[in-house]
Amino acid sequence: MLQSRFQLGALARVSGIGAVCLVTMVSSASGQWSTTHEQFYRQASHNWEFRRGYPTADRLFNAFDYGHAILYERLWTSPNAPVSRLEEREYDFITRRLLVNPPRLPLEESAIEVEYAKLVPEAKQMFDWAHLLHRQVYDVWADERLTPSRKDAEVHRLLEYYRSRPDVAFSTRPKDMDLMEGQPYSLAFRRRYPKFNGLIWAYHWLQIGLYEPLVAATSAAERQAGVASALVRFRAMLDQPPQRMPKVMPMTAAVAPEFSRRYPEVAIIFDNLHAMHDVISDVLADTTVPRSRKRAEILLAAKRYRDDTTSVMTVAEWRSMSASMGVALMGGPALGGSGETASAASRSPEAPADHAGHTMSSATPALWSPELIERRLAAAGIGARLLPPAGPHIFMSMPARSYELPDGDELQVFVYPDSAARDADTKKLDVQRVAPPDMMIKWRAQPSMIIDRNLAAIVITNDEARRQRVRDALSSIGTAH
Amino acid sequence: MAAAPLSAQTDFYNTSVGRPLRIEDASPVEYRGVELDLAPLRWESGRNATHRWFLHPEAAVGIFPRTHLQVGLPLAFVDDQTSSAHGVAGVEISALHALNAETSIPAFAVAGDMLLPAGSLGPGAPYGTFKAIMTRTLRVARIHANAQFTLGPTLDENDADGGAFDVSRWLGGIAVDKTFPLRSLLLSVESFAEQPIGSGTSVEWNAGAGARFQLAPRWAVDAGVGRRFTGDDRMWYVTLGSAYALGLR
Numbered sequence: 001m002l003q004s005r006f007q008l009g010a011l012a013r014v015s016g017i018g019a020v021c022l023v024t025m026v027s028s029a030s031g032q033w034s035t036t037h038e039q040f041y042r043q044a045s046h047n048w049e050f051r052r053g054y055p056t057a058d059r060l061f062n063a064f065d066y067g068h069a070i071l072y073e074r075l076w077t078s079p080n081a082p083v084s085r086l087e088e089r090e091y092d093f094i095t096r097r098l099l100v101n102p103p104r105l106p107l108e109e110s111a112i113e114v115e116y117a118k119l120v121p122e123a124k125q126m127f128d129w130a131h132l133l134h135r136q137v138y139d140v141w142a143d144e145r146l147t148p149s150r151k152d153a154e155v156h157r158l159l160e161y162y163r164s165r166p167d168v169a170f171s172t173r174p175k176d177m178d179l180m181e182g183q184p185y186s187l188a189f190r191r192r193y194p195k196f197n198g199l200i201w202a203y204h205w206l207q208i209g210l211y212e213p214l215v216a217a218t219s220a221a222e223r224q225a226g227v228a229s230a231l232v233r234f235r236a237m238l239d240q241p242p243q244r245m246p247k248v249m250p251m252t253a254a255v256a257p258e259f260s261r262r263y264p265e266v267a268i269i270f271d272n273l274h275a276m277h278d279v280i281s282d283v284l285a286d287t288t289v290p291r292s293r294k295r296a297e298i299l300l301a302a303k304r305y306r307d308d309t310t311s312v313m314t315v316a317e318w319r320s321m322s323a324s325m326g327v328a329l330m331g332g333p334a335l336g337g338s339g340e341t342a343s344a345a346s347r348s349p350e351a352p353a354d355h356a357g358h359t360m361s362s363a364t365p366a367l368w369s370p371e372l373i374e375r376r377l378a379a380a381g382i383g384a385r386l387l388p389p390a391g392p393h394i395f396m397s398m399p400a401r402s403y404e405l406p407d408g409d410e411l412q413v414f415v416y417p418d419s420a421a422r423d424a425d426t427k428k429l430d431v432q433r434v435a436p437p438d439m440m441i442k443w444r445a446q447p448s449m450i451i452d453r454n455l456a457a458i459v460i461t462n463d464e465a466r467r468q469r470v471r472d473a474l475s476s477i478g479t480a481h
Numbered sequence: 482m483a484a485a486p487l488s489a490q491t492d493f494y495n496t497s498v499g500r501p502l503r504i505e506d507a508s509p510v511e512y513r514g515v516e517l518d519l520a521p522l523r524w525e526s527g528r529n530a531t532h533r534w535f536l537h538p539e540a541a542v543g544i545f546p547r548t549h550l551q552v553g554l555p556l557a558f559v560d561d562q563t564s565s566a567h568g569v570a571g572v573e574i575s576a577l578h579a580l581n582a583e584t585s586i587p588a589f590a591v592a593g594d595m596l597l598p599a600g601s602l603g604p605g606a607p608y609g610t611f612k613a614i615m616t617r618t619l620r621v622a623r624i625h626a627n628a629q630f631t632l633g634p635t636l637d638e639n640d641a642d643g644g645a646f647d648v649s650r651w652l653g654g655i656a657v658d659k660t661f662p663l664r665s666l667l668l669s670v671e672s673f674a675e676q677p678i679g680s681g682t683s684v685e686w687n688a689g690a691g692a693r694f695q696l697a698p699r700w701a702v703d704a705g706v707g708r709r710f711t712g713d714d715r716m717w718y719v720t721l722g723s724a725y726a727l728g729l730r
Contacts, residue, residue: 032584037546040514043728048698066663077620103663105695108491111660114620121582 032295036125036168041132042161046146046154050138054227057210059102060234061135064203066103067094068127068277069112071196075189075284076116076294087195094199095238116284120298122168123280126306129168130273133158134207137266141214142223155263162269166306170272172265173308174318177399180249180275181388185286185297189278192285198245199238200281202331204274205250206234208267209334211259216335230334237331247386249274250330251322257333264315271318276305313392320398324415325389326370368415368455370401373474377403377411380473382466384411395436396456397425409445409461411470416454426456434458450474492516492726493665493695493703496625496658499523499537500722501691501705502671504627504656507590507616509577510549513729516541518553521722527714534558535570542729547579555646557602569600570646583618590614592629596648604646608633608678623660627673628653636679649675654687665695669705677712685712691720699726 041047051058074086109124110117117124140146140154163169181187190197213226237244252267253260260267279301283289289297304310313321327333377384384403393400393414400412416422426449430437434447443460450457450471459470497505499521510516518539525533534557541551553573559566575594582588594610597603612629629652654673660666672688689707696702705720 032586034582034584035547035580036582037579038511039546040511040543040726040728043513043730051698098663103665105665105698106491108494108660108662108665110618111494111662114618118584118618121584125582 034121036122038125038128039165041136042158044136044139044154044157046136046139046143048139050135050142053142053144054138054224057206057227057231058138059104060099060206060231062104062106063094063098063102064207065107065109065131066098066112067199067203069107069109069116070094071200072116072280072284073113075281076113076119079284079287079291083192086193091196091199091241095241099235099238119295120280120302123276123298123302126168126170126276126302127273129162129165130170130269133162133266133269137263138210138214141211144220152262155266159263159266168306170269170276170305171308171312172268173312174268174315175272175275175305176311176313176317176391177275177321177389178391179301179304179311180279182390183279183282183301185282185289186279187282187388188286189281189284195242195245197278197281198242198247200277201246201248201250202234202237204277205237205246205255205331205334206230208250208252208259208270208274209234209255209331211252212256212334214259215256215262216258226335233332246331247329248325249278251325253319253322254325254327255330255332255334258335260319268315268318272305276301279305311391317392317398321389324370324398324401326401328371329386366453367418368453370413370415373413373415373455373457376473377470380469382469382473394441395429395439400458405461405466405470407461407463409459409463409466412458412460414456416456419453422451422454422456426451452476491665491695492701492724493667493693494660496656496667496669496693499720500724501693501703501720502656502669502689502707503652503673503687504625504654504671505614506623506625507579507583507588507614509547509579509590510541510543510551512543512546512548514543514549515727515729517725517727519723519725521720523718523720525716525718527716529562531559531561531716533560539573549577551575551577557646559602566602568602571603572597572599577614583616587615587617590616596646602646604633604648606634608648610648621659623658625656625658626654627656631678633678648678650678651676667693669693671707677714683712685714686710689718696723700724701726 070090071086074081074090078085109128113124136158137155140151140158143151146154163172209230210227213230214223217223217226237246252270256267280298283294283297283301374384383406387402387404389399390402391399396414398414398416400414403411403413405411414422414425416425428436429449431449431451434443434449435441445460445462447458447460448467450459452474455474457474459467461467495506495508496502500518518537518541521537521539523535523537527533536556537553539551539553541549543549551574553575555570555573557567557570573594573596575592577590577592580589580591590613592612592614594612596608596610598605598607608631610629610631612627615626617624629649631648631650633648635650652673652675654671656669656671658667658669661668668690669692670688670690672686674684674686676682676684687707687709689705691703691705693701693703700723702723703720704722707718709716709718
């Protein structure tokens, strides 16, 4: 009895001391107390089918995990390291060794991004949860025992399972680019590390692009061939970096349109996931965000990408934005595309009757495309740098695709599906003032409008010679250049 | 005893009692995960040519976020100079709850374990163990600290070596592990002290080393070796095990 009392007393004292230490520690760092948790992937008969059927692609994804993880770890732990550490040392290791001989198993990212994982375990958990969805959707479509309708049902079950974790699930509502490119820290990463950024976007292109042959093919052999072809195109992106890499974030609706039509919510989740990947890179790379604020900024961004209210757009706007960003700049559509990247396209400004990577037949009415506009500008010797998407336009029904011209001038272009769609917008405008009749707009410089077929463009400049050169470059699509 | 945590397809990264070492990390089996420790084997070689074999099948289920429940059925075979015995060495039911995810604050977990009297080599009375676990991850290694205290009757000298069950009045120790993520391999070393449950026994110091390796997305294997350097029952021990992961439907 005496011994039992002694045991209980000792236990109580130890517990008491432990509790006091714990409370003290927690109260002094309450902002760091995280209760996020892991959850097992949905158990199903299709588990690991993609690994069985497509081992080459599966192993590449293991290597991708390393790329993401080491990026965050280096940005967080070595903020003052020379650019070459990521752009050369890590990049070379990844592209010459890891992607050549990828790991056989999924990696434990916590052991690679050790300090980053401790900085924001909540964000890491969001990525892990979305990556499981990624992999499980591949599994469903790699499982040849399932009929297409069963696959649809399984993907919807996966989506339901994914959304059962609102604390870590990305929103199924599309978010505008303001979240990714309109923040004070935006673009910090890609400006400083263009090659590594291109590598990450190439990863993302393949991750979403692989769905398209899986979903669109009608036989197992066709699926195998489509996946193999996508892998070849991915590897080609890594030649002569960053020329052949994506120039803008690959959007699922543009790269994998059939997949996005079939599973728009899943596609939107992946776009939100990939956008947040970029946001975190920016927050970590931006020197104006103090280290003490990094966690808070990442958690704020994470919350915005989870909720269904912040910076949302309609699905139609998401599709339109994806198209207007230019699929060729994203690496091309996963199926049916030439695989030309933006730079490849801009190096050959020969045929104006070329649209989104496809050669148009003579029976097809000629239409403007972002690629054609860029070729025309390049051929006219007009330096035009694509600006990040800025969200909905103040009076047009679609977001502008904006270019920075010399001396801070700007060109906004709107590429519609056809002339009728363009006319529906421009007929409401006072084209002399470049504004709706009832709206007063203060422009930074004198605006003027160019309208042709499915194109509307606004040139904002006080340099009349430049205005005329842009007009000439964007003269009627039938004009030889 | 508490079980291995399960981190999706990287179970090798997470250690549990006996898999491969005595000191474990502060992660539970993940929510809705199931881990089957199918044939974990432990062999001990003590003084006087005594050998003990344990087969310790366990199943752990992530029943709540950050919480798992585990049931184990240790089987033992004891062989000494004059006799041998084999049988069930009790029934173990345990739970582990992680208090937090690691940030600038280490990861903490608490665990409770009940060893029930069952089988010919089981204890004569139930034993309840309370444990506190801490894990700190550094860039070079992870460090785990465990401290536990057991409630239950003290065995007198006549009983001390009679059973095969392994219970300490208290135990404290640390382990350090190094991960090789591209090889899905974990190497660990540990040192711990424990006070045996028997009366009149002295504190025992132990040290061990082990490895855990991911064979396939669902399947991890482990192996360890250790030595008890002090106390009344100095011995070598070797462990071998495997864990299979699946999820609740």
